[in-house]
Amino acid sequence: MAREPAKIEGRRSAEQAAEGWRGLAAFLSRYGIYCAFLLLAGLLSVFSPPFSTLSNVENILQQTSVNGIIAVGMTLVIISGGIDLSAGSVLALSAVMAASFAHPGAHLLVVPVSLGVLVGVTSGTLNGLLIAKRRLAPFIVTLGMMTAARGLALVYTNGRPVINLSDSYNRIGGGSAGDIPFAALVFLGVVLVGAFILHYTRFGRHVFAVGGNELAAKVSGINTERVLVGVYALAGALSGLAGIVLSSRVMSGSPATGQGYELDAIAAVVIGGTSLSGGVGSIGGTIAGVFIIGVMNNGLDLLNVSSYWQQIAKGLIIILAVLLDRKSKN
Amino acid sequence: MAGFATAATLLAAAFVACRQREGSGRRITIGVSYQNLQNEFIINIQDAMRAKARDLGVELIEADGQGDAEAQISQTENFIARGVDAIILNPYDREGSAHAVDLAVQAHKPIVVVNAIVSNLQKADAYVGSEDAAAGRIAATRIMELLKGRGAIAVIHGPNGHSAEVQRSDGIRQVLARFPGATIVVEQTANWDRAQALTLMENWLSSGRRIDAVIAQNDEMALGAYKAIEAAGRQKEIIVIGIDAIPDALRAISEGKLVGTVFQDASGQGALAVELAKRLAEGQKVKHDNDIPFQLVTRENLAKFWSPK
Numbered sequence: 245m246a247r248e249p250a251k252i253e254g255r256r257s258a259e260q261a262a263e264g265w266r267g268l269a270a271f272l273s274r275y276g277i278y279c280a281f282l283l284l285a286g287l288l289s290v291f292s293p294p295f296s297t298l299s300n301v302e303n304i305l306q307q308t309s310v311n312g313i314i315a316v317g318m319t320l321v322i323i324s325g326g327i328d329l330s331a332g333s334v335l336a337l338s339a340v341m342a343a344s345f346a347h348p349g350a351h352l353l354v355v356p357v358s359l360g361v362l363v364g365v366t367s368g369t370l371n372g373l374l375i376a377k378r379r380l381a382p383f384i385v386t387l388g389m390m391t392a393a394r395g396l397a398l399v400y401t402n403g404r405p406v407i408n409l410s411d412s413y414n415r416i417g418g419g420s421a422g423d424i425p426f427a428a429l430v431f432l433g434v435v436l437v438g439a440f441i442l443h444y445t446r447f448g449r450h451v452f453a454v455g456g457n458e459l460a461a462k463v464s465g466i467n468t469e470r471v472l473v474g475v476y477a478l479a480g481a482l483s484g485l486a487g488i489v490l491s492s493r494v495m496s497g498s499p500a501t502g503q504g505y506e507l508d509a510i511a512a513v514v515i516g517g518t519s520l521s522g523g524v525g526s527i528g529g530t531i532a533g534v535f536i537i538g539v540m541n542n543g544l545d546l547l548n549v550s551s552y553w554q555q556i557a558k559g560l561i562i563i564l565a566v567l568l569d570r571k572s573k574n
Numbered sequence: 575m576a577g578f579a580t581a582a583t584l585l586a587a588a589f590v591a592c593r594q595r596e597g598s599g600r601r602i603t604i605g606v607s608y609q610n611l612q613n614e615f616i617i618n619i620q621d622a623m624r625a626k627a628r629d630l631g632v633e634l635i636e637a638d639g640q641g642d643a644e645a646q647i648s649q650t651e652n653f654i655a656r657g658v659d660a661i662i663l664n665p666y667d668r669e670g671s672a673h674a675v676d677l678a679v680q681a682h683k684p685i686v687v688v689n690a691i692v693s694n695l696q697k698a699d700a701y702v703g704s705e706d707a708a709a710g711r712i713a714a715t716r717i718m719e720l721l722k723g724r725g726a727i728a729v730i731h732g733p734n735g736h737s738a739e740v741q742r743s744d745g746i747r748q749v750l751a752r753f754p755g756a757t758i759v760v761e762q763t764a765n766w767d768r769a770q771a772l773t774l775m776e777n778w779l780s781s782g783r784r785i786d787a788v789i790a791q792n793d794e795m796a797l798g799a800y801k802a803i804e805a806a807g808r809q810k811e812i813i814v815i816g817i818d819a820i821p822d823a824l825r826a827i828s829e830g831k832l833v834g835t836v837f838q839d840a841s842g843q844g845a846l847a848v849e850l851a852k853r854l855a856e857g858q859k860v861k862h863d864n865d866i867p868f869q870l871v872t873r874e875n876l877a878k879f880w881s882p883k
Binding site for chain 1: 611612613614617734760762763767768769772773774776777778780781782794797798801805806821822825
């Protein structure tokens, strides 16, 4: 008789404990990526004091901008159910074409900048049209564009980097407003615009819908073709913009640049919680992914860890992120 | 339908093959496999080869290894199958590209190795190049002169295993070993890439380590590293040297940014390779080792290599 109240109390505290764990799991699955980032940054500050200096933070902002700009476009593409393997090559093509119009005293700054973005938009639109109208797989189309754009960049420059660029052009990717690099400001602008489009416009909702179930989206009246073309065109424009930022930072437009950048962008997007099967994701998550990769590269460089180990670490983080994402879905 | 397509393809291939065999009867054909035509220096070699081929009236069949040793082996196999008279190999990977030489030897095709070495170099008919270890030695010696034999050195490497990277590293170490006051405090690869070197240098500067000089194994990386040093305002404290003598680097030397570079005579290498290949194809014997020396370029002798445009 005296046993029962204790048993009921025991059960209640067990339920409370279970609820506590569920709450923690829910919190982690939503904000886990940000917690991971803070943990990583914290650990690095402890092991390497120079990590948390202002100038190092500036460096990190500078170093993550190019990947970040591409990753915003990649987020929309992946949410729409596709992928863009051409980002790095389009970046190079835009970079060399823009740089060739950026010699000192040659043209107003607006010429190379708009040309670079235009080259990106055109490539992206071409991707989108082939994917939307011809019903070709995004992987194949953007793979073709990746190879063709790189070839075009090499043909345009005869294989040599475009050098001797004007100071005003170089300032785009290399200059700062006080302590904040211009490149980071461009990145911020892209993030704000991207987040607004994705989360606060009808177009953005359509992107999610198309990614979730293209047929259902079409049946419910969404012009899926326009959504897809728009998404790839935007991604192309951002690759072009990234090309301008990169070439101005290194003061040369090289046709060999940007190789593998699409994979870094995809890694950032995936780490940030966007699913490769489409329909789910957020710009905020991508930004966390971008910074996790950037902070890790920066911190490991400071600790003089070889770049080969850095590559292993990056791979492990990607796998870990996908595993956690899979777990939280179940 | 598929049958028709196959037959048509086979007929076309046979037609092309016949044309080529006719061709090699009239003009000497030389198959060239470049290590990577996305590299400006290799393009200089290509230009020189093309010019020489035009002069000598030989036909070049060119292939781009695109930084992949296995591709170079396939390209060599294709050259042999096509019946070229000689092969020129510009190897990407010291170990990986070596098999191409074996294939040529087995097929009794003369093969000239140019610009970079392979592990089985002795089996080739001739080698034209500059000893990359010498480039490393020249760069390191210059830095030791300027630092008076002591200091903290940072080394930025090319891609690991790349023929030039391995040898330049050897050369740098050989020289630095002679100066007990000099130590390599950090080193890492930036894969010949300017942007990678920039990021790497930025992070090294952030780490607070003392660095007196940067030896970059090519000019692109040297320029990237310099950009980071300049952005941090420390160009008076840290000197930078590169290798290759590309135009951008020569300009940087004229502006007092880089303290030097090492000139590799791409034209000389390319031209001599074609000449030797032609002679081998005609049955002549040639000298095996043909070394074209590297030259240090500094502000003092800059005019010999570059003039402002």
